[in-house]
Amino acid sequence: MRKIKVILCSLLSLCILACPLASSFAVSGAEDINSLENQLDELTKQSEKYQKTLDDTQNDINEKEAYSEALVGKIDVLSKKINATNTSINKLNNTIADKQKQIDKGNKDIDVQVDALCERLKAIYKAGSASDLEIVLGAKDLSDFIDKVNLVKTVANIDRELIDDINDKLTVVNTQKKELEADKTELDEEKDSLQADLENLNSTLDENKELLQDLYSKSESAKSKLDDVSGKISAQEQEIRAYWEADAKAKAAASSTGQVDVTERITRREQRQKQSSSSGSSDSHSSQSSQSTQPAREDDDEEESVTPSGGGFVWPCPGIYNLTAVFGEDRTTYAHGAIDIGCPMNSTVVAAENGTVAYTCTYCTHNWGKSGSCGCGGGFGNYVWMNHGNGKETIYGHLTTVLVSPGQYVTKGTVIGYSGTTGYSTGPHLHFECRY
Template identity: 25%
Template sequence: MTMTINKRIISLLFALIFCVTLATPAFAADKVSENDSRIVEMREEIAKLQQEAKEAKKKRQSIESQINDASATAMQIQSEVYALQSEVNAYQSEINALNSQIAAVEQELDETEDAMDNQKHQITATQELLAQRLRAMYMAGNVSTIELIFEADNFENLLNRIELVARIAKHDNQIVKDLKDDIKELEALGEKLEENKVVLQDSKDEIVASQAEVKDAKAKVDSKLSTVESYLSKLNKEDAQLKELEAEASKQEAAYSQAIWKMLNGISEGDGSANLICPVPYSSAYISSPFGGRTINGRSSFHYGMDITMPGADQNDKRIIAAGSGTVLISSNSCSHNYRKYSSCGCNGGYGNYCVIDHGNGVIAYYAHLTKSYVSVGQVVNQGDTIGILGCSGYSTGPHLHFEIRTNLSGARANTAVNPANYIHVP
């Protein structure tokens, strides 16, 4: 008898323990107090990180003002470089012009020389022709000049012959003389051209020298510029490193803050797995806008949740149920703008009336744009419990449920929001 009673008591105890286990969700982490040593440690860590970030920022601001100064200097030097370069270019175009003038003079010189050669050839040819003619005249009949003269039939004939010879000689001599005059003229022209060429060459040499001076000056400014530029790149590198340090500190700080927040609120941690059902419990429910990139009113954005609606959604009587069991983290009915709108009323960051439920294993779900949220913070709900009424509060162009799932709460929204389609099936 005693044994039976004891057994019964033990069974009852077991049953009680089992019930308690069931009633307390397996995911709910223990809430801890601000005095918990882990939280105290993390707060100290946060203070240290904030100090680090503050110092890095101070240093960065000083470096950034140095960057501004150095940039101004670099710009000034750069404009000097441009000015010197345009001087070099101006000299270069003068040099180019002189080069083409010199080339033209050289061409003229060549032509003059050719003309002189031509005249010399003509002189030679004329003299040869004269000689040939005389030879033909004297040698006809194999006689000497004297014989030619003495063999004349009569005196008149003789005179005629002498006259002819003299005339031919005179004519050809005139040609030769003219040609020689031409050559003299050409020689004078050639000398003048040579003089011109020397003058041109001299002014070119002068300009080349001036250009070289400017090039030297520019080389000095160039090296000054590259010094400032390498100094700038060093500063920029330091600036980037400090920015990275600040970002890393703020990331770590956020992680600690999240961890503290989770511990204080008893929020679950885990692998992000959950067994969820569609929170709009009607067979006519459908997805009106999936998770991911989308365009609204011509503006593209990323949709961090899944929009679910159904026919008759605007009647403010469609129930929203808990997609899984869990603990309510947030519940708000502060938005009084439960109607279609094309810009956000701003309530709760656009969520309007909404609730957030921790479904365990680090899975947190947002139920947004509700007509009304029925749950309260800390309330434990079971899967399928009615938690509110579908609506159009917050930034909502038509009545629907914005169902958003986040895992790994220690990061930003973009890193924590995941596709609800991996958790629920909408009919």
């Protein structure tokens, strides 16, 4: 038991020596990693800005495209109206042509009747200025008298009818002319109105097309900038991951070197103890010699088994003993209630004791070092929370992968996950916490 205590003390001394080495690495790179993370935050803000611009532009494009479709629909309706109006115009033109023919014929009839009237007036003029009374009194007998009276009446009636007929035809022609002029005026107004509406719609459609072209250009620009920033974010995340992987390797190397130093120290200590036992033994008493060597073998057996017995906890990160934070460490606003074991990404994590898995968190994808909490798992990121009975509990935080689920019974030493840097973690390590 004495030698086990010596080994454990040596391991503790190694951890104390190794921690400053790992810490010095972190301190030297703190400024660089802070700069990288600040740049990543800035790139993320730019990405969000460009994404918002892209979303807003797409909304505007959708609105303008819908408006353009509506305009095209209106233009189509208006074009159909114009076609219908053109049909009406053609019909009216045909009607106007027919009426013009009627007017021309009426004018010819009037000319014929006027010519006939003129001929009669000319004949009367040549016959002299005899009055109707003179014509009647000049009759030879009663029969001739009656004939002359009827002749005078007939000529008068014919002249009156001819004049009335001419006036009627002139009235009809004037009425038709006014109707044609009214129809033409109405048709011209309708045509002008439709043409104006069509020009306005085409002008609005052209303006909307220009706006759409501007929006398309703006959208393409936003997409290009977003792709560029996304590429930069990806590169930045890779650089940050590379930093933490290098940090983990450095810590692992420091831990490995410390283990070699401990082994050498233990070996030298055992050699000195064996030399001391050999020099103090007596050659003449073999029984005493056997008694003195028997405890030494027992001590050797105890040295070979540094893992606690079945009744105690086992180390949760096999083969890795690099402590980057100790229990009770001052964190300014709180004391650290666990130990942090610095280990490379995806290092094996085992259950420290038999127990039942109480809770797990498996949804955190923010598996890189960060200066603030991503909010996942209450800061633990992906974690396993185990209940060992009698009020004893253990928590394994910041895991990359969780292999167990709530309600599952796990035996001591069973692999329950792999280490990482999810949650509120500045770099790869295992947060191991015991609660009682």
